[in-house]
Amino acid sequence: MSYVETEEQQMLRKQVSEIGRKYGQKYYADKCRAGEPPKELWDEVARHGFIGVNTPEEYGGGGLGIYELQIVGEELAAAGCPLLLLLVSPAICATVIARFGTDTQKEHWLPKLASGEMTMAFAITEPDAGSNSHRIATEGSRDGNDWLISGTKYYISGADDADAILVVARTGGAKGGRARLSLFIVDGKAPGLDKALIPMQLPGPDRQFTLFFDKVRVGGDRLLGNEGQGLSQIFVGLNPERILGAALANGSARYAIEAAARYAKERAVWGKPIATHQGIAHPMAQAKIEVELARLMTMKAAWLFDQGQDAGEAANMAKYAAAEACLAAIDNAIQVHGGNGMSEEYGIALLWGMARTLRIAPVSREMILNFVAQHSLGLPKSY
């Protein structure tokens, strides 16, 4: 692994950053307030081939890796536009389809996901199961060659706009016991699928939905991978999702630190810029160090994943470190801005909602600590 990115990676950073900055934080903030997906930005990023940067070339993608996709996520966030759906459509769905799909499934889904023509949501979380995926109750049962899916999922991002949804369902295992899980691709407008908007208190551009599946029929060609092996298969997508979550946090932290440094150099209340006070400068320097550490772990996790190595520990650590560093950086940036930190004009406080979400999702801080305690330290399972 080199700490100097290739020319191609540096060029990717520059090009994505230029697109992100063309739209900028104000565009993103307007979309958040309107509760509208940032479609124009998504489409432009897709037109340049950056949504599909990690999709194999033979299916219309860039043929690069999760490292490059996390560059896309970080640079857009650093421009003030953290795109939550990058975690889902290209990071989870395209990765899992590319790895486990049949040739026909790959030919059908991947080119449209790569071009941005289509988005795919991802549904694993359930009201009763929460962080415990073994308790998933949404059921897939055979009906001839088809499957019928019934159950409830919640906090499904962008489900209103998604052309399809990758659904994790139970296809075996004793009721109340460990589920045997399988993956299904369900049409976004399938008969029997109802969506209810979850009103959120903090504004974000992508809306969240509860999904009700009432005997939703899918053909046998919508089973992705092997029946009953959904849990191990989905982890191939969950590590990229965590890496992308980390990348969004890293980018948002960079945005906040840059804004704070700019403001601190300009704002003078005692006859000299506030940046000259160490009480202002040191927390910014500390935030910068913590974000750079988080970026290193994010890059390591992406590199491991792209090398086909086990990226689980690094992806968890990266998501943890990045979310914590990002929250601290944003909190400090608000403080540096004084009252202006809370204003629409300066756009800092709005970042907090996404950053705070990244401490909970796609996997919570506590579940990461559980993972590290158990798997890295060999401590007994506590739950």
Ligand SMILES: Cc1cc2nc3c(=O)[nH]c(=O)nc-3n(C[C@H](O)[C@H](O)[C@H](O)COP(=O)(O)OP(=O)(O)OC[C@H]3O[C@@H](n4cnc5c(N)ncnc54)[C@H](O)[C@@H]3O)c2cc1C
């Ligand atoms: C904005 C947003 C977007 C989301 N998008 C999606 C999406 O697109 N698709 C999707 O499937 N899901 C999505 N989610 C759901 C998200 O992944 C879950 O909210 C998250 O995994 C936590 O699950 P939960 O909310 O059920 O919390 P719970 O599992 O109920 O946990 C509640 C609290 O208890 C803690 N806890 C739980 N178990 C333990 C334990 N064993 N030890 C210690 N602490 C524990 C948790 O860390 C948490 O702090 C989204 C959530 C949000 C907020």
